[in-house]
Amino acid sequence: MRNVLITIGYDGSGFHGWQYQPGVRTVQGVLEDALRQVCGEEIRLHGTSRTDAGVHAFGQTASFTGDFGIPAERIPVAANNLLDDIFIADATEKPEGFHARYDAVGKTYLYRVRAGGMPDIFLRNYRYQLNERLNTHKMEEAAAYFVGTHDFAAFRSAGSIVPETTVRTVYDITLASRPETSAAEIELRVTGSGFLYNMVRIITGTLVEVGLGKKEPEDMPGILDSCERSKAGHTAPPSGLWLEKVYFSEKALKDTLTGESQGVKN
């Protein structure tokens, strides 16, 4: 039995999220259809992250097993011919027992905010667009409080899956801001061991409120300690969120965190 890991990008605008649901267009559903045609047998994908409707990906990963004949390196081109708003960037043979969800040791999410100026209709599905400018220095100060191992219960939406624990480790949060003529482009990257439901979007919403002056950086420890969803900020919209990278080894994760991963695939 072969086991293949694929790395996937998709434009989430046209999907009802990752997870297969009968009768609606999901990333998993469309990918399984394409892979069935390419592999000549039914394929069941195990995705690393069940991204929500409207959330995008550059580096989602998924594994699948089977007795198909096509070499792994031929899968991307063959499948991409059948795909429109999804692409398979890479396919690699993995040992038996490997699982894209259970073997992931970390993930990086990217959240894109466009602050100030008129909303750009061409970015409506790809940014969180705000009319106001944000104080990014204060946002950076506030972000630093999330790094480390914390109970993130205040930063979790109620979802269908109730986690055993709401303790998670955030390895790094970076905030890059590029002022443009009409509006500032802000890129927030969060790397962690795992994430609660909507955790990145609630962290972003909370940081946006700091940037607007509605919350102070020093409020963050109290919000974490409260473990109450109502103390944290709003849930930023799905359109600004990208699953950027999944790590399957402590080394790949460490290389990213120390900035040594440029140009190297995990």
Next chain:
Amino acid sequence: MRNVLITIGYDGSGFHGWQYQPGVRTVQGVLEDALRQVCGEEIRLHGTSRTDAGVHAFGQTASFTGDFGIPAERIPVAANNLLDDIFIADATEKPEGFHARYDAVGKTYLYRVRAGGMPDIFLRNYRYQLNERLNTHKMEEAAAYFVGTHDFAAFRSAGSIVPETTVRTVYDITLASRPETSAAEIELRVTGSGFLYNMVRIITGTLVEVGLGKKEPEDMPGILDSCERSKAGHTAPPSGLWLEKVYFSEKALKDTLTGESQGVKN
């Protein structure tokens, strides 16, 4: 009776073109609905250009008459609140008798090509994406042959409207190329008095064939002279095309052509 001219941008991906058609989503239809709510009466728009399905606009214009009370300068904000993938950038009062189509003296279209590298799924609705690199020097040489007054019959698709004459004047064609890491971004701008059906897309398709080495710049005069559609190149897809600007005075047109229009609204 008041007469108002609006300047409009839209993402053409979600529309069956500009022109109103019952039962399908068109730019004119969605705009007339929003303006009816804003103006409190039925609005009939006269658009300058009937852009096709998938074609975008930054600077489409349209005029409408009526006895509504809302000041022109308040129309954009009020209507934009009701719109998603269309925005009204400007609204101006015009004298009685003004008509956005008949009073236009010229238009600039922008065509965007992404050449070389892997197709980017996030640009699938906004570029003509080619795997091969293009020889932009040869494309510029070829483009120069189109400037001036010519019979463009070879660069016209058969459409519902048969023009009285196929002679048109192209004032200027510019080609800007920005090589990027993975692919070159090529921007082709065509400014003319008026355009035949699909004329910009057929000029672009022909120039792409020159860039690929399938046609030579010196072939252009013969293609123009033939007046045969089959001699010209293919019709480039609608996704790369933007109606960028409409001119209502010879001065506005001249300012653009001489590069004096930076930052000045027509």
